[in-house]
Amino acid sequence: MIKIKLTKPFKLNDTVTCGQIFRFFRQEDESYDIILKDRVINVYEENGYLVVSSNDETNLKEIVTNYFDLDNDYQKMIDFIVERDSKIKCAANFSLGLTMIRQDPFETIMEYIISANNGVPQIANALNNIARKYGQKVVFNNKEYYLFPTYQALKGVSESDFRNCKVGFRDKYLKNMVDNLNEGKIVLDEFYHLSTSDALIKLMQNVGIGPKVASCILLFAYQKYDVFPIDTWVKKIMKNDYGIEGEKNIRNFAMNTYGKYSGIAMQYLFNYSRNAKLVVN
DNA sequence: TCCCAGGACTACT
DNA sequence: AGTAGTCCTGGG
Numbered sequence: 001m002i003k004i005k006l007t008k009p010f011k012l013n014d015t016v017t018c019g020q021i022f023r024f025f026r027q028e029d030e031s032y033d034i035i036l037k038d039r040v041i042n043v044y045e046e047n048g049y050l051v052v053s054s055n056d057e058t059n060l061k062e063i064v065t066n067y068f069d070l071d072n073d074y075q076k077m078i079d080f081i082v083e084r085d086s087k088i089k090c091a092a093n094f095s096l097g098l099t100m101i102r103q104d105p106f107e108t109i110m111e112y113i114i115s116a117n118n119g120v121p122q123i124a125n126a127l128n129n130i131a132r133k134y135g136q137k138v139v140f141n142n143k144e145y146y147l148f149p150t151y152q153a154l155k156g157v158s159e160s161d162f163r164n165c166k167v168g169f170r171d172k173y174l175k176n177m178v179d180n181l182n183e184g185k186i187v188l189d190e191f192y193h194l195s196t197s198d199a200l201i202k203l204m205q206n207v208g209i210g211p212k213v214a215s216c217i218l219l220f221a222y223q224k225y226d227v228f229p230i231d232t233w234v235k236k237i238m239k240n241d242y243g244i245e246g247e248k249n250i251r252n253f254a255m256n257t258y259g260k261y262s263g264i265a266m267q268y269l270f271n272y273s274r275n276a277k278l279v280v281n
Numbered sequence: 282t283c284c285c286a287g288g289a290c291t292a293c294t
Numbered sequence: 295a296g297t298a299g300t301c302c303t304g305g306g
Contacts, residue, residue: 019287116288122303123287168302173289210289231287270287 002061004050010070011097012045018271020101020220022111022124023131023148033140035131035147036067037104040140055140069099077225077261081268085257087241088265091272098271100264101220105188106181107148108221112213113173122166129165130154151181173208180206191217196224211247219263228254228262237269 016024016032025033031044031051039056041064052064065071078092107127114126131146134153138145157178162171180186186206191199196218203214215229228234230247238244244253258265 112287115286117286117301118288119286119304121305125304163302166303169300170289170302208289212288216287229287233287 001051001053002057002064004052004061004065004070006045006048006050006070008070008073009075009097010045010050010068010099012043012050012068014095014098014271014275015068015101018098018267018274019120020267021103022120022127033143033145035138035145036063037107038147039063040138040145040147042141055138067102069102072099074099074264077264078268081258081261081265084259085265088268091268091276092265094276095268095271098267100223100225100267102223103220104148105191105217105221106151108217109177109209110148110174112216112220113177113208114167114170115216116170116208116210116213118168118170126165126167130162130167133161133165151178154178155182170208173206176207177209191222196226199224200227215263219267225263226255226260228258228266233270233273234266237273 012032016034021034023035027033027042029044031042033040033042039054041052041054041060043050043052043064045051050064050068050070052060054060074096078096082089082092110130111123111127115123118126127148128146131148134149134157135146136149138147155178157175159171159175162174167174177186181188186202191203194202199218199222200211200214203209203217204211209217212229212231215227218224218227219229228251230250234250235245238250238253242253244250254262254265
């Protein structure tokens with residue numbers, strides 16, 4: 001068990017549950033078990049500290065600090081956003097302490113391909129099915145968990161195998177992505193180095209990845225904060241509170257208003273509308 | 282039974 | 295270039 005002193009505002013509950021990640025499990029004591037790339041952690045907040053334990057505690061402090069992005073200065077980003085859009089002030093202040101989780105790229109890609117026209121519980125269910133079938137088992141606090149498999153481990157998994165994991169019509173998209181990775185047509189690390197627009201284009205060359213999914217991948221796995229994923233929630237908010245309709249108009253507004261922190265602004269609007277229940281009717 | 286959910290693809294004008 | 299219809303699945 002380790003303790004990490006929180007030197008900046010951080011809300012564990014909001015950060016975990018605001019829709020960035022799907023494979024977390026709330027415990028009876030209100031802590032969370034979360035499955036990371038290579039281990040399972042249990043985490044809770046206590047007196048200004050983040051208390052973390054894991055089945056593998058090597059480098060745990062560094063890994064968790066990086067995962068929750070604890071050292072980043074979100075107040076700076078909020079100031080930037082609010083200065084350009086006073087309307088977002090409530091949402092931004094409400095969301096102070098909400099950070100962008102730095103997720104594993106491969107799992108994020110698979111996650112958001114599955115997310116297309118799908119519900120949150122079903123997305124989680126499908127991911128857990130895939131992990132249970134093809135991932136490494138981890139026993140932690142007498143509970144069984146499964147790490148999400150690597151693309152190498154998914155080599156040879158067929159479309160119908162994926163469909164058996166309840167991914168539906170996205171089966172062929174997942175298989176295609178796994179094939180492309182195993183054949184070297186896509187290299188996960190390349191998206192860190194590409195410009196955002198080039199990375200979007202390259203991701204969208206894969207079947208099953210459109211603008212929204214590609215944007216989410218770049219935001220949640222590659223820390224490209226200048227994307228603006230437009231989903232049904234964002235469309236509602238933009239229409240009701242900003243009077244803006246149409247994807248092109250929304251994208252232009254976001255780019256011109258929030259610029260390099262568009263993705264952060266989206267997350268704040270989303271978090272506020274779902275948790276504060278004040279923006280969307 | 283129908284409709285929808287944190288979209289994308291395909292097949293049409 | 296822009297737009298309907300279609301797509302697994304589980305739940306209301």
